[in-house]
Amino acid sequence: MIGKKLVLLKKGQLTIRENFPIEIPNIQEVKYIIIKNTKKHSYIILVETIRFSIRSSKYFKEKYTIIKDRVKEIYRKNVIKNKKEEIKKEKKEVSGFLKMISEYKHKIKTIKHRIKEEEKLK
Numbered sequence: 001m002i003g004k005k006l007v008l009l010k011k012g013q014l015t016i017r018e019n020f021p022i023e024i025p026n027i028q029e030v031k032y033i034i035i036k037n038t039k040k041h042s043y044i045i046l047v048e049t050i051r052f053s054i055r056s057s058k059y060f061k062e063k064y065t066i067i068k069d070r071v072k073e074i075y076r077k078n079v080i081k082n083k084k085e086e087i088k089k090e091k092k093e094v095s096g097f098l099k100m101i102s103e104y105k106h107k108i109k110t111i112k113h114r115i116k117e118e119e120k121l122k
Helices: 002-011 027-121
Strands: none
Touching: none
């Protein structure tokens, strides 16, 4: 808006009035006010940013512990339960293997016993 008025003033289409409806403060005063307000607002922004970071870090720590506990529970329920089932399966397989070996040992003993009986008779 001011730029348009300056262009019209340069062309001579606009006349200058001596009484302005708005008082324009001194440039030094404007500079001082801007610097003062900038420092004030930058301090407020800094404080709010630090508050937000502290609150958010606290929130994320709490949520992290909750999620970590849930993951541990799920791990305990699923993985440990599966391990127990695997151990039971392995015991069954091992016991089956041991039964087979014990049968072979028993058969070998019977064969040895028959051989000894035959040798004594002869």
